[in-house]
Amino acid sequence: MCEGCGCHEHESIYMPEPLTVVQTHPMTERDRFFEFKLNGKDLGHKPGQFAEISIPGIGEAPISVSSSPTKKGSFEMVIRKVGKVTAAFHDLKPGDTLGVRGPFGTHFPMDEFKGKDLLFFGAGIGLVPLRSAINYALDNRSDYGKIFLLCGFTDISQRLFIDEMESWKKNPSLEFLETIDRGSPQWKGNTGVITTLIPKIKDRLSPRNTKAFIVGPPVMYKFVILELRNMGFRDADVIVSLERRMKCGVGKCGHCQIDGVYVCQEGPVFTLDGIAHLVEAL
Amino acid sequence: MELLQISKKELLEFVGTLVSGPLDVFGVVAHDGRFAYDKLDSAANLRLDFDETLYSPKQYLFPPKDPVLSYTPGDAASCAPVYAEKDQAIIGVHPGDMAAIAMLDKAFTENKIDAHYCTRREKTTLVGIYPTKPGKYRFTSSMIKPEEPYLAADAFLIDMGDDSYTIEIVTDRGKEFFSASAAKPATADGKAKAEKMKTAVKDTVTLKIKREDLPPFLDGKERHPVWETRGAKCFSCGSCVTVCPTCYCFDMLDELDLSFDYGLRFRTWDACVLEPFAVCAGGHNFRTKAADRIRHRLYRKQKYLLEKLGLAGCVGCGRCKTACVPDIAFPPDIDDDLLRKEAHHV
Numbered sequence: 060m061c062e063g064c065g066c067h068e069h070e071s072i073y074m075p076e077p078l079t080v081v082q083t084h085p086m087t088e089r090d091r092f093f094e095f096k097l098n099g100k101d102l103g104h105k106p107g108q109f110a111e112i113s114i115p116g117i118g119e120a121p122i123s124v125s126s127s128p129t130k131k132g133s134f135e136m137v138i139r140k141v142g143k144v145t146a147a148f149h150d151l152k153p154g155d156t157l158g159v160r161g162p163f164g165t166h167f168p169m170d171e172f173k174g175k176d177l178l179f180f181g182a183g184i185g186l187v188p189l190r191s192a193i194n195y196a197l198d199n200r201s202d203y204g205k206i207f208l209l210c211g212f213t214d215i216s217q218r219l220f221i222d223e224m225e226s227w228k229k230n231p232s233l234e235f236l237e238t239i240d241r242g243s244p245q246w247k248g249n250t251g252v253i254t255t256l257i258p259k260i261k262d263r264l265s266p267r268n269t270k271a272f273i274v275g276p277p278v279m280y281k282f283v284i285l286e287l288r289n290m291g292f293r294d295a296d297v298i299v300s301l302e303r304r305m306k307c308g309v310g311k312c313g314h315c316q317i318d319g320v321y322v323c324q325e326g327p328v329f330t331l332d333g334i335a336h337l338v339e340a341l
Numbered sequence: 342m343e344l345l346q347i348s349k350k351e352l353l354e355f356v357g358t359l360v361s362g363p364l365d366v367f368g369v370v371a372h373d374g375r376f377a378y379d380k381l382d383s384a385a386n387l388r389l390d391f392d393e394t395l396y397s398p399k400q401y402l403f404p405p406k407d408p409v410l411s412y413t414p415g416d417a418a419s420c421a422p423v424y425a426e427k428d429q430a431i432i433g434v435h436p437g438d439m440a441a442i443a444m445l446d447k448a449f450t451e452n453k454i455d456a457h458y459c460t461r462r463e464k465t466t467l468v469g470i471y472p473t474k475p476g477k478y479r480f481t482s483s484m485i486k487p488e489e490p491y492l493a494a495d496a497f498l499i500d501m502g503d504d505s506y507t508i509e510i511v512t513d514r515g516k517e518f519f520s521a522s523a524a525k526p527a528t529a530d531g532k533a534k535a536e537k538m539k540t541a542v543k544d545t546v547t548l549k550i551k552r553e554d555l556p557p558f559l560d561g562k563e564r565h566p567v568w569e570t571r572g573a574k575c576f577s578c579g580s581c582v583t584v585c586p587t588c589y590c591f592d593m594l595d596e597l598d599l600s601f602d603y604g605l606r607f608r609t610w611d612a613c614v615l616e617p618f619a620v621c622a623g624g625h626n627f628r629t630k631a632a633d634r635i636r637h638r639l640y641r642k643q644k645y646l647l648e649k650l651g652l653a654g655c656v657g658c659g660r661c662k663t664a665c666v667p668d669i670a671f672p673p674d675i676d677d678d679l680l681r682k683e684a685h686h687v
Contacts, residue, residue, distance in 0.1 A: 070456065071410070071456055073422070073457070077417040078417065115415060116412065116597050116604045120622070139622060139623065141624070156418065276625075277625055302621050304620060306593060310453060311449065311453070312592070314619065316613075316637070318640070319649065324452065
């Protein structure tokens with residue numbers, strides 16, 4: 060190997076590009092919204108992809124892109140403060156720079172879903188990557204049939220994109236429902252886990268003509284999948300995005316593997332029938 | 342393939358000239374009665390008659406802590422890639438370890454090319470040696486095909502048992518490397534004998550399952566009780582991974598110089614058997630139990646990498662059996678357990 064093959068002349072796969080913070084604001088006590096821009100170009104992502112964001116000297120972390128690629132000139136992320144690196148992201152101010160590699164991974168194949176009804180389940184921080192597909196569908200509204208969007212959060216303090224959820228609620232071109240697991244006196248809406256919203260829309264669903272998207276905490280998937288299967292959804296029509304530790308993003312480091320599958324390469328977006336045989340998937 | 346012959350004395354003289362030159366020369370030396378790879382400061386220390394080394398030579402191609410980027414702290418625009426600069430040679434690599442390097446070559450070049458690995462690899466001359474002694478737990482013939490070491494090697498030495506070596510020249514780099522030595526073309530008799538000597542030392546252990554049958558053999562055994570039994574004894578210490586010539590999982594780590602004027606991003610060895618390996622943001626661990634982690638390790642060794650790269654993630658060196666304190670890591674033992682339990686169920 061390597062005698063004259065030139066493979067050492069490739070650019071480093073770990074080399075980030077500079078990225079600038081356009082604006083940022085807190086969404087919850089631990090989640091912060093960011094708008095970023097690259098120097099004179101778009102990130103070039105598709106709905107559901109992620110990128111590796113870094114601060115030289117602090118470290119790097121995989122973060123989902125939350126904005127739709129239909130939004131040009133900048134892209135958006137929501138970063139949860141969970142450790143040293145993400146805490147440093149939370150200290151960034153508009154105009155600050157950081158590094159980005161990517162986009163990486165598979166995407167929600169929205170073009171293949173033209174003509175279908177769409178049913179989105181976004182729970183907790185799962186709404187962040189799902190929002191890229193939701194807004195893509197809304198920006199290409201005539202390409203799709205009915206759109207149902209079900210969101211769930213653990214409590215009122217964990218709600219994300221509050222203004223945007225309000226606009227989805229008022230938008231006549233989709234049916235939006237939200238619930239929180241634990242109610243509170245200020246909360247007048249639905250309470251209960253996300254699956255409690257399904258009976259409210261069930262009579263308007265066409266399982267054989269609908270693509271269902273599920274993104275949320277690990278515990279949620281099996282419950283939603285069970286309900287979908289009971290309604291007659293085929294596994295090929297159920298799309299999930301799975302969280303794993305995608306350290307390198309380029310299929311080398313091994314951290315994100317589910318069985319033999321590298322989530323950073325073959326995921327994070329999978330159809331349910333594509334992962335049903337993997338013992339570590341759900 | 343061009344075959345040369347060289348006396349042991351001439352080979353050592355040649356290594357002596359290399360050691361005193363600009364090249365970093367690595368080889369096996371004896372340390373306290375055990376063998377280990379080390380940087381050679383004298384040809385006299387080189388041992389080619391070792392049974393097995395504690396660690397594999399992967400550390401010279403995939404160092405435990407390898408800088409990949411340099412930067413000014415906080416300034417993303419200042420990031421610059423860091424590449425290996427020194428030429429090096431490793432003399433005395435057993436066929437199994439050589440096949441492991443062929444696997445690493447494939448892992449770091451398939452799909453996305455890792456120029457950091459490739460740059461160091463391109464600066465490395467690899468000289469193999471066929472074993473002259475059986476390894477205590479070696480089962481290399483069960484895990485690699487005879488041609489696979491040649492995917493990585495520049496040359497191979499064969500101990501002829503008469504104070505001489507035959508040198509198989511595999512690549513132009515290997516030819517160039519030995520051109521400054523006293524090696525001469527091998528005789529017809531020498532060639533025939535060399536072929537026999539390559540297989541003179543037999544493996545100590547034989548896997549009961551053929552390599553190509555391992556992936557289907559492991560299918561459906563993910564929830565077999567053997568993982569819980571062995572997992573209960575696992576310290577999750579990572580020794581099996583550290584000594585393994587094929588394991589290449591890694592983490593990334595940023596470190597600043599004390600001046601705070603510059604910093605480096607390192608690629609550091611990691612191990613799928615360590616408890617935090619699969620922890621995600623928010624603390625969710627997708628492989629909480631040692632049983633799941635040792636299953637994942639064995640599946641990588643005998644199934645996943647074989648299916649992904651066409652080369653096995655285990656080359657049968659037996660180092661993990663030596664390194665594992667509770668002795669639960671040795672693939673042939675695990676396969677035996679899986680076979681026994683299978684028979685028992687029938």
